[in-house]
Amino acid sequence: MNVLVVGAGAREDALSWRLSRSPSCERVFVAPGNAGTALRHENWPIAATNGKALVARALESKIDLVVIGPETSIAGGVADRMREAGIATFGPGRNAGRLESSKIFAKRFMERNGIPTARARVVHSLAAGERALDDWQGGCVVKADGLAAGKGVIVASDADEARTVLRSWFGAEGAPGGGDSILLEERLEGREVSIFAIGDGKRFVPFAAACDYKRAGDGDSGPNTGGMGAYSPPLGFPAEMYAIVQERILDPVAGGLAAENESYVGVLYCGLMWTSSGPVVIEFNARFGDPETQAIVPRVQGDFAAYLASAARGRLDETTASLSEESCVCVVLATAGYPRTSTPVTNLPADLGLSGERLAFWSASTLREDGRIDSPGGRVVTIGALGETLSAARTNAYGAVLELKDALGVGSRLTCRTDIGIAPELVL
Numbered sequence: 001m002n003v004l005v006v007g008a009g010a011r012e013d014a015l016s017w018r019l020s021r022s023p024s025c026e027r028v029f030v031a032p033g034n035a036g037t038a039l040r041h042e043n044w045p046i047a048a049t050n051g052k053a054l055v056a057r058a059l060e061s062k063i064d065l066v067v068i069g070p071e072t073s074i075a076g077g078v079a080d081r082m083r084e085a086g087i088a089t090f091g092p093g094r095n096a097g098r099l100e101s102s103k104i105f106a107k108r109f110m111e112r113n114g115i116p117t118a119r120a121r122v123v124h125s126l127a128a129g130e131r132a133l134d135d136w137q138g139g140c141v142v143k144a145d146g147l148a149a150g151k152g153v154i155v156a157s158d159a160d161e162a163r164t165v166l167r168s169w170f171g172a173e174g175a176p177g178g179g180d181s182i183l184l185e186e187r188l189e190g191r192e193v194s195i196f197a198i199g200d201g202k203r204f205v206p207f208a209a210a211c212d213y214k215r216a217g218d219g220d221s222g223p224n225t226g227g228m229g230a231y232s233p234p235l236g237f238p239a240e241m242y243a244i245v246q247e248r249i250l251d252p253v254a255g256g257l258a259a260e261n262e263s264y265v266g267v268l269y270c271g272l273m274w275t276s277s278g279p280v281v282i283e284f285n286a287r288f289g290d291p292e293t294q295a296i297v298p299r300v301q302g303d304f305a306a307y308l309a310s311a312a313r314g315r316l317d318e319t320t321a322s323l324s325e326e327s328c329v330c331v332v333l334a335t336a337g338y339p340r341t342s343t344p345v346t347n348l349p350a351d352l353g354l355s356g357e358r359l360a361f362w363s364a365s366t367l368r369e370d371g372r373i374d375s376p377g378g379r380v381v382t383i384g385a386l387g388e389t390l391s392a393a394r395t396n397a398y399g400a401v402l403e404l405k406d407a408l409g410v411g412s413r414l415t416c417r418t419d420i421g422i423a424p425e426l427v428l
Helices: 010-019 035-040 051-060 071-075 078-084 103-112 126-133 159-169 241-259 292-299 304-312 390-408
Strands: 002-007 027-032 065-068 120-123 140-144 153-156 182-186 191-200 204-212 215-217 221-224 229-232 265-275 278-285 300-302 321-323 327-335 345-349 359-363 367-369 372-375 379-387
Touching (some): 002 010, 010 027, 010 035, 051 078, 065 078, 071 078, 103 182, 120 126, 126 159, 126 182, 153 159, 153 221, 191 241, 191 292, 204 241, 204 292, 229 390, 241 278, 265 304, 292 300, 292 379, 300 304, 359 390
Parallel strands (some): 002 065
Antiparallel strands (some): 120 182, 140 153, 140 182, 191 204, 191 265, 215 221, 229 327, 265 278, 327 379, 345 372, 359 379, 367 372
């Protein structure tokens, strides 16, 4: 198969890295790609949201499978255009993708279909938000309705802190992603876990799980980011975790979509809080997560391209791929001040010398120029490592991080969390 991966982040670098190792995969193309994908594959200089140009190039290049990476492509209807052109595509259409692109749509969908989720109120103005908070008890999660690149969620400790967020979002700063629709949710207690389920238009099948670290600093301090690291598989959850999620969440989602004449083909990311009464949905994403993908793909065994292609063609073949029993830890290296600032980084080596079957690196928003890498800042590189245990994987990952930072020198100004996968975090 010729496979096209759409996107430009570390997630797309990791997906293309793993897809290219599939027996059924002949060539991989990435659009628009980054410096990491350019090392291993052919990049197309086409924006991930330019469905018309992507379809034309895919037909010209005889692409057999398209894998959609970013949420902006899904919201922009790229998968719809591909399917209209007769190209097998792994990624939901615009309508089904509203499970991610509109938090209010997703909340109403869950309420209609009896899917466990936090109690919430929708507000469209500062006055309405402040009234909603007058009798609010406990913590409050403030969510922008639309896509916000991982920056549209603020966890407030109480109503007063939530009011401050609302005044900022309804003021000069504006809500992340734009618009004036805001969701106020109760703050749940428990442990977070992300479940990735594969949809083939008829059903959802759990495939993998990971735990990610969203805050910028050690000990879950600092602001929310797009994610600073992850590990897989999660530890400390019930042995029957997948079966519970299937019954309480995935089957009702499939039933609800069918009732609304929607077909969902692609990965459904279920961001869950595992509470004393079981899983509660925090959010849905309509694509693979970043950085969770980087903690999952090194564990994939078998023909990953055939696995995704079977779902894209409407009948998932679960025999084509599986996950190893090993653990994987991935650590994101970002520029100082992220996510508040994005400091440009220049003159990084194009090949970090870390690739291997048990250790790999993936580039994020990077450009290759004359054998060197430049980055506009933010999340720059993700390093992932396998190990027979979580502790071993963590040791391997941070060993590579130290090696890389030494090689780059302190002038590179790259920083990371030092507690990804650390044991105390695993205690329920």
